[in-house]
Amino acid sequence: MASRAGAISVPWAAALAAALLAAMTLGTAGVVALRAGAALPTAADWAAVRFTLLQAALSAGLSCLLAVPVARALARRRFPLRGALITLMGAPFLLPVIVAILGLLAVFGRSGIVNDALALLGLPRITVYGLHGVVLAHVFLNLPLAVRMLLMGWQAIPAERFRLAQSLGLSPFAMLRHLEWPMLRATVPGAFVTIFTLCLASFAVALTLGGGPAATTVELAIYQALRFDFVPERAATLAVVQFLLCAGALAAGWGLLRDTGFGAGIGRRAELPAPPGWRRGVDVAAIGLAALFLLLPLSAVVLRGVAGLADLPQGTGPAALRSLAVAVGSTVLTTGAALALALAVARRAGGARLFDLAATLPLAASSLVIGTGLFLLLRPWAAPSDMAIPVTVAVNATLALPYAYRLLLPEARALHSDYDRLARALDLTPLARLRLVTLPRLARPLGFGAGITAALSTGDLGVITLFAGETDATLPLFIHGLMGAYRMEAAAGAALLLVLLSFGLFALFDGLGRHAAP
Amino acid sequence: MLHLDHLLLTEPGFRLEADLTIPTGAHVAVIGPSGAGKSTLLNAIAGFVVPAAGRILWNGQDLAGQPAGARPVSILFQDQNLFPHLTVERNLALGLAPDGRMDGAARARIAAALERTGLGGLGQRRPAQLSGGQQGRAALARALLRARPLLLLDEPFAALGPALKAEMLDLVLDVARETGATVLMVTHDPGDALRLGGLTMLVADGTAHSPCETSALLADPPKALRDYLG
Amino acid sequence: MEFEPPSPTYPSHMEEEKMRTSFLALGLATVATAAVAQDKPVLTVLTYDSFTAEWGPGPAVEKAFEATCACDLQFVAAGDGAALLSRIQMEGAASDADVVLGLDTNLTAAAAATGLFAPHGQTWKNTLPVAYDDATFLPYDWGWFAFVHDKAKLPQPPASFEDLAASDVKIVIQDPRSSTPGLGLLMWVKAAYGERAGEIWQGLADNVVTVTPGWSEAYGLFLEGEADMVLSYTTSPAYHLIAESDDSKAAAAFAEGHYLQVEVAGKLAATDQPELADAFLAFIGTDAFQSVIPTTNWMYPAVTPAAGLPAGFETLIQPATSLLLSSDEALAARDAALAEWQAALAR
Numbered sequence A: 001m002a003s004r005a006g007a008i009s010v011p012w013a014a015a016l017a018a019a020l021l022a023a024m025t026l027g028t029a030g031v032v033a034l035r036a037g038a039a040l041p042t043a044a045d046w047a048a049v050r051f052t053l054l055q056a057a058l059s060a061g062l063s064c065l066l067a068v069p070v071a072r073a074l075a076r077r078r079f080p081l082r083g084a085l086i087t088l089m090g091a092p093f094l095l096p097v098i099v100a101i102l103g104l105l106a107v108f109g110r111s112g113i114v115n116d117a118l119a120l121l122g123l124p125r126i127t128v129y130g131l132h133g134v135v136l137a138h139v140f141l142n143l144p145l146a147v148r149m150l151l152m153g154w155q156a157i158p159a160e161r162f163r164l165a166q167s168l169g170l171s172p173f174a175m176l177r178h179l180e181w182p183m184l185r186a187t188v189p190g191a192f193v194t195i196f197t198l199c200l201a202s203f204a205v206a207l208t209l210g211g212g213p214a215a216t217t218v219e220l221a222i223y224q225a226l227r228f229d230f231v232p233e234r235a236a237t238l239a240v241v242q243f244l245l246c247a248g249a250l251a252a253g254w255g256l257l258r259d260t261g262f263g264a265g266i267g268r269r270a271e272l273p274a275p276p277g278w279r280r281g282v283d284v285a286a287i288g289l290a291a292l293f294l295l296l297p298l299s300a301v302v303l304r305g306v307a308g309l310a311d312l313p314q315g316t317g318p319a320a321l322r323s324l325a326v327a328v329g330s331t332v333l334t335t336g337a338a339l340a341l342a343l344a345v346a347r348r349a350g351g352a353r354l355f356d357l358a359a360t361l362p363l364a365a366s367s368l369v370i371g372t373g374l375f376l377l378l379r380p381w382a383a384p385s386d387m388a389i390p391v392t393v394a395v396n397a398t399l400a401l402p403y404a405y406r407l408l409l410p411e412a413r414a415l416h417s418d419y420d421r422l423a424r425a426l427d428l429t430p431l432a433r434l435r436l437v438t439l440p441r442l443a444r445p446l447g448f449g450a451g452i453t454a455a456l457s458t459g460d461l462g463v464i465t466l467f468a469g470e471t472d473a474t475l476p477l478f479i480h481g482l483m484g485a486y487r488m489e490a491a492a493g494a495a496l497l498l499v500l501l502s503f504g505l506f507a508l509f510d511g512l513g514r515h516a517a518p
Numbered sequence B: 001m002l003h004l005d006h007l008l009l010t011e012p013g014f015r016l017e018a019d020l021t022i023p024t025g026a027h028v029a030v031i032g033p034s035g036a037g038k039s040t041l042l043n044a045i046a047g048f049v050v051p052a053a054g055r056i057l058w059n060g061q062d063l064a065g066q067p068a069g070a071r072p073v074s075i076l077f078q079d080q081n082l083f084p085h086l087t088v089e090r091n092l093a094l095g096l097a098p099d100g101r102m103d104g105a106a107r108a109r110i111a112a113a114l115e116r117t118g119l120g121g122l123g124q125r126r127p128a129q130l131s132g133g134q135q136g137r138a139a140l141a142r143a144l145l146r147a148r149p150l151l152l153l154d155e156p157f158a159a160l161g162p163a164l165k166a167e168m169l170d171l172v173l174d175v176a177r178e179t180g181a182t183v184l185m186v187t188h189d190p191g192d193a194l195r196l197g198g199l200t201m202l203v204a205d206g207t208a209h210s211p212c213e214t215s216a217l218l219a220d221p222p223k224a225l226r227d228y229l230g
Numbered sequence C: 001m002e003f004e005p006p007s008p009t010y011p012s013h014m015e016e017e018k019m020r021t022s023f024l025a026l027g028l029a030t031v032a033t034a035a036v037a038q039d040k041p042v043l044t045v046l047t048y049d050s051f052t053a054e055w056g057p058g059p060a061v062e063k064a065f066e067a068t069c070a071c072d073l074q075f076v077a078a079g080d081g082a083a084l085l086s087r088i089q090m091e092g093a094a095s096d097a098d099v100v101l102g103l104d105t106n107l108t109a110a111a112a113a114t115g116l117f118a119p120h121g122q123t124w125k126n127t128l129p130v131a132y133d134d135a136t137f138l139p140y141d142w143g144w145f146a147f148v149h150d151k152a153k154l155p156q157p158p159a160s161f162e163d164l165a166a167s168d169v170k171i172v173i174q175d176p177r178s179s180t181p182g183l184g185l186l187m188w189v190k191a192a193y194g195e196r197a198g199e200i201w202q203g204l205a206d207n208v209v210t211v212t213p214g215w216s217e218a219y220g221l222f223l224e225g226e227a228d229m230v231l232s233y234t235t236s237p238a239y240h241l242i243a244e245s246d247d248s249k250a251a252a253a254f255a256e257g258h259y260l261q262v263e264v265a266g267k268l269a270a271t272d273q274p275e276l277a278d279a280f281l282a283f284i285g286t287d288a289f290q291s292v293i294p295t296t297n298w299m300y301p302a303v304t305p306a307a308g309l310p311a312g313f314e315t316l317i318q319p320a321t322s323l324l325l326s327s328d329e330a331l332a333a334r335d336a337a338l339a340e341w342q343a344a345l346a347r
Helices: A012-036 A043-076 A082-089 A097-108 A113-120 A131-156 A159-167 A172-200 A204-209 A218-228 A232-256 A278-309 A316-346 A352-364 A367-378 A384-425 A430-459 A475-483 A488-516 B038-046 B088-096 B104-116 B132-146 B162-179 B190-196 B214-219 B223-229 C013-024 C026-039 C058-069 C081-094 C108-113 C161-166 C180-207 C215-223 C236-244 C274-284 C327-345
Strands: B002-011 B014-022 B027-031 B053-058 B073-076 B150-154 B182-186 B199-204 C042-047 C072-077 C099-104 C137-150 C171-174 C208-212 C229-233 C249-252 C258-268
Touching: A012 A232, A012 A316, A012 A352, A012 A367, A012 A384, A043 A082, A043 A131, A043 A172, A043 A204, A043 A218, A043 A232, A043 A278, A082 A131, A082 A278, A082 A488, A097 A113, A097 A131, A097 A204, A097 A278, A097 A488, A097 C215, A131 A172, A131 A204, A131 A278, A131 A384, A131 A430, A159 A172, A172 A232, A172 A352, A172 A384, A204 C208, A204 C215, A218 A232, A218 A367, A232 A352, A232 A367, A278 A488, A316 A352, A316 A384, A316 A430, A316 A475, A316 A488, A352 A384, A367 A384, A367 C081, A384 A430, A384 B073, A430 A475, A430 A488, A430 B088, A475 A488, A475 C215, A488 C215, B002 B038, B014 B038, B014 B199, B027 B038, B027 B190, B038 B073, B038 B150, B038 B182, B073 B132, B088 B104, B088 B132, B104 B132, B132 B162, B150 B162, B162 B182, B162 B190, B182 B190, B190 B214, B199 B214, B199 B223, C042 C081, C042 C274, C058 C072, C058 C274, C081 C099, C081 C108, C099 C108, C099 C274, C108 C137, C108 C258, C108 C327, C137 C180, C137 C236, C137 C274, C161 C180, C171 C180, C171 C215, C180 C208, C180 C215, C180 C229, C180 C258, C180 C327, C208 C215, C215 C229, C229 C249, C236 C249, C258 C274
Parallel strands: B027 B182, B027 B199, B073 B150, B150 B182, C042 C072, C042 C099, C171 C208, C171 C229
Antiparallel strands: B002 B014, B002 B053, C099 C258, C137 C229, C137 C249, C137 C258
16 A cells, blocks of 8 residues: 555654653552542432533534624625634633623623613513523533634635636536535534533533522533542542543544544635625624624623722732733643644644644543642642642643643644645755745644633632642632622722733734735 | 565455565656555555555665655655644654754755755745645645655546646756656556656555556556556 | 632721732842841741731731730741642642641641651640540631522521522532531531431532632622622621621521531641740630631631621621541541542532
8 A cells, every 4th residue: 555655753742742741640640549449330420410401502502603603794794803802702612601790790680781681671570590501601602612613714715716616607506505504514523522521521601600509510510529538549440430521521522523624725814705785784793792692791891890990909010910921831732732733633643632632632521630639649749839839830731731732733733734745845955844834824723723822821710729738829819809808899809910910921922924915 | 766566455344465676766657557556565565554465676775664754755745744833844844854943955856856856935934825836736745855765646636627736747857867766656657657757556446556658558458458548 | 710718908097008008018028027036036827818908817916916926927828728738748848837827627637647747745725615625726716608699689598508409499509529617518418318318418509609619709709699698607798797897698507517627727847946936836825816816717716806807797607516526536537438428519
């Protein structure tokens, strides 16, 4: 068989990244299990599994469904401040969960805008507490991600294909069927599975808006087992359950994933046809409603926060600096590892399947289990507070990697299939290839992935709670401390600062990527 | 001299044998039905396809194990011959120095090559800002700079009109003359083969036949070629 | 996603001064700590993070104790009260900590069962409203759980759980599986109603707007107007009154009596500074420690200071009946109470 030449060498960087990821996810779970053994899941645990699956499926399905008209409208309409709107609409995904919840309540809560409006109209009030509230919050948090993933899909359809379709006089429906439907078939399963696994790990949203213990998720059960009951064997079992759920979702998603098969265009910017008439009205409505849904709660966060900005305690600055350091550290690690893995997988290097698996593992892992495993593992060697920042960086880098990787992979594949032969025919040196071909061609997804990593790491309040000592609180932990001390106004101010920080970092990296893209 | 020594290329549902030699400096049109393996043969010589059996020798040296870029080969693909995000000048520089360096001397040589191929002053353009013919010229300009002894063309001009294609073929001949390269060019058009003015290799029925004088071959085509020409 | 007893502060000028200095010296902090560690013995106190916050009792306590001990008092923060216990269990005898401060009485049975704690040997008397005398754990502050409301929006608050269940007043509570106040509420209903606890929870189910992971989320939702009442402490209105000059909040007095949260400290048996640890436990009983508590942790001090409570505390309700299960009773009742609670609310 005439095998494709030149794809045999072992990619060491990718192998190292994959090994680290396996250690961070499987290794830490193994440490907890070794230390604890296992316990059979109880009836309550199975109830938690059922609720977890139900809310995650609803949240992911609804997010993807709503994202289609919004992304399509954004892809084919041009209007002033379009870029700014797209960036701003990405913000909810980057919000710390409790800030997002308070923002949502300002709109949908008992004394929120929607209920005030309903009361004015003499209509009964609605309540956000229950399964629908959980789904609402998850859609709010994840719709931006779905929109961005689908929007990239639309933008990845080469302009030539649309020109061809137009020249053939295809109706909008035929265009949808022959160009957009294949793209959606390739993109939506990825978006669905990503959001589904994100929602599987949800815990604060489900507990705060779920309305009661019926809304217990597996991650919450892990939290209770570890932090309250300290029954690590139960946590280890639940971690395995959580892992299997995510792995099952990912395996199912894999079967659905399709390659677009569009190949490369010559790099002209896509100009999608923008049909007039009622379709224009639909697009305007889609963008308008999505913007309202995503930006109203965000505005509430800003309004509440502005008042508190004047009243920030002394510790805010150092906490913000620590969060910044965590974000930058995680971003560097994640971006480098994601690039190494995506390039190795794109060129089907030896071990590509394992690399792909390793890059997906963190989606199935519980940050609490990772944190506890690391704590047990590192405790004999160093004081927890000495490790707080490095461990937080490592955990955030691990948890954000799947997003950075998934964003890169399709583009890395396209780059490989379109330009690998040329690069090899010219015998480009590895450095020249990286500098002149890989980085510029992948700048956009690299920047976007780095932005997401930075923002998620800035807002993360997870593992740091296990390790932080007297003087190394990050900004989310600091905010949490303020909220735990009645100081809601100062907390709102610090939360606004946090939002500005994560959003600023996101916009910076995303902008750098878009600026550097050809 | 290029020697394909009992070469066997296989892919699922596909098999091609070749046992032939091509003299140095020859201009060979590679002709045959779609799917016969013309592109695969060129890709094997260029180092992108590993043979199932046999050897590929250039001047007696076995090319097996040599990575694509290290072979004495320049190849023009059907498309994606230029990096779309780099300027034409940058694209050409990669033909001169695989680490992407571009010093004054390199710039001068690139400018001369562009001039030579009728692209004078277009070095700062991106490929998307060039016409199809100009993109082909830019790729040829890079082949001129690389000056490898084997020039493989995998239908890079198939999309061009007859007059433009004729111009490009003349340019190929110029480049081949200046670099002394041995040319293998895949084509569907007997007219191209005549214009190339040398040998023609028929690839059909799982075999790459020894190249023959083009005019003689076309005057008295064997059955496989008759079937193809119709 | 945390939970801890509320413990805010109202920083004095002295503390602000200290903060500013430490802010400037941030870069030198590690060096400075190392240098201090060389001349002075270090006492390590493991506590929850709101105790060590700049608005918490930590800074003032540290200053006052270091003035007496010729030592370096270092706080290590570990999330919240419940996280403290799991931290101790994870670290075992290898812990660097000498004293653990911040467990509550619902956790002490489990903490004692680890065998990691030594008797405190202190003889000072606390002024808790119930008799509390434990050989291992020393109380340092306490509070009554209560439902807090806005006086203007809810002028006639319910006066008992049964009242509350019969009303359409909306409450937000904390999850007993992840929060110490949530667990406290479970014990409150259990201590007040015993066998009838499940029935009370059935009645309360339609009053509960939602259950939050921790105190801060619940209190935040209440302040946002998401509920009429929130499970907190009788001392919560004192924060709004003293720190914000806002007298709109009040705690509702319940006829059944109010359950106590008692926060305690204990000495680890494996300490390498037993004398310093004893000195610190003795210091807890002094005015220097106790007078800091009311306006930093917003709880009652375990020993009422000679100068009395700060102005404003006299406005708080004083429950006639104080309820508290012993730590063994609490541990024994917990699983069944949790199951009743879940069954009633998992509608």
